[in-house]
Amino acid sequence: MSGHSKWATTKHKKAAIxxxxxxxxxxxxxxxxxxxxxxxxxxxxxPTLYDAIYKAKKNSVPADNITRAVKRGSGEEAGGAQxxxxxxxxxxxxxxxxxxxxxxxxxxxxxxxxxxxxxKGNGSLAANGSVSFNFERKGQIVVPAExxxxxxxxxxxxxxxxxxVSDDGDEYTVTTAPGDIVDVRKALQDAGIDYDSAExxxxxxxxxxxxxxxxxxxxxxxxxxxxxxxxQNIYSNWTASDDVMAQLDDEE
Numbered sequence: 101m102s103g104h105s106k107w108a109t110t111k112h113k114k115a116a117i118x119x120x121x122x123x124x125x126x127x128x129x130x131x132x133x134x135x136x137x138x139x140x141x142x143x144x145x146x147p148t149l150y151d152a153i154y155k156a157k158k159n160s161v162p163a164d165n166i167t168r169a170v171k172r173g174s175g176e177e178a179g180g181a182q183x184x185x186x187x188x189x190x191x192x193x194x195x196x197x198x199x200x201x202x203x204x205x206x207x208x209x210x211x212x213x214x215x216x217x218x219x220k221g222n223g224s225l226a227a228n229g230s231v232s233f234n235f236e237r238k239g240q241i242v243v244p245a246e247x248x249x250x251x252x253x254x255x256x257x258x259x260x261x262x263x264x265v266s267d268d269g270d271e272y273t274v275t276t277a278p279g280d281i282v283d284v285r286k287a288l289q290d291a292g293i294d295y296d297s298a299e300x301x302x303x304x305x306x307x308x309x310x311x312x313x314x315x316x317x318x319x320x321x322x323x324x325x326x327x328x329x330x331x332q333n334i335y336s337n338w339t340a341s342d343d344v345m346a347q348l349d350d351e352e
Contacts, residue, residue, distance in 0.1 A: 128156040136173025147282045181205045189231040194314040196338040197231035204330035221321030235302040239281030241274040242296045260287035304337030
């Protein structure tokens with residue numbers, strides 16, 4: 101899991117300084133609309149919406165945009181798109197498995213964009229189930245580490261039912277069973293522990309370790325997929341040594 105966490109940390113750092121903030125905003129707004137449509141527009145009674153709004157606020161999405169997204173999703177305001185959830189499985193260079201989650205209002209466009217981007221990055225689409233068998237759905241709560249003792253986070257999370265807490269440098273990642281994420285998140289909040297995001301994620305059970313050249317190719321492909329408007333989340337099973345990750349960070 102360490103490689104996955106390091107990659108998540110790298111992506112988190114990138115997001116903070118990403119010039120393409122508009123695309124990030126659009127993805128966060130989509131999550132809010134879908135959560136409101138699925139579970140209603142009251143965040144107090146809809147934990148998924150609560151966490152989608154919280155993450156959007158953490159990424160500086162304007163409050164008016166958030167409010168309108170909730171209203172569109174709940175049907176209180178017209179203009180909401182009819183998004184469809186589609187999951188693609190694929191391979192990146194080096195045999196790395198990819199799971200690409202999309203929210204789209206145009207299935208054909210999403211499929212064409214994902215296929216084209218994979219091909220250009222020397223990857224390929226895979227049959228359903230050929231990659232996903234290696235991933236397990238988990239809850240993940242990302243907690244900024246600055247000024248916060250690991251033991252406090254671990255003890256609070258463990259007492260609430262968390263499975264693990266990893267120290268990823270700038271942040272702690274609390275891993276839970278999918279059904280326990282809300283209880284653990286609330287326990288952290290009650291203990292005065294702030295968090296950046298709380299959502300489910302696909303965690304690989306087996307990883308592929310890459311050298312710097314392969315890691316560069318895979319990370320570039322993932323970046324290009326992430327740039328697609330319809331792509332919401334990308335999960336992979338690649339890992340790399342600390343030295344390789346440091347080289348990639350230096351190239352950012």
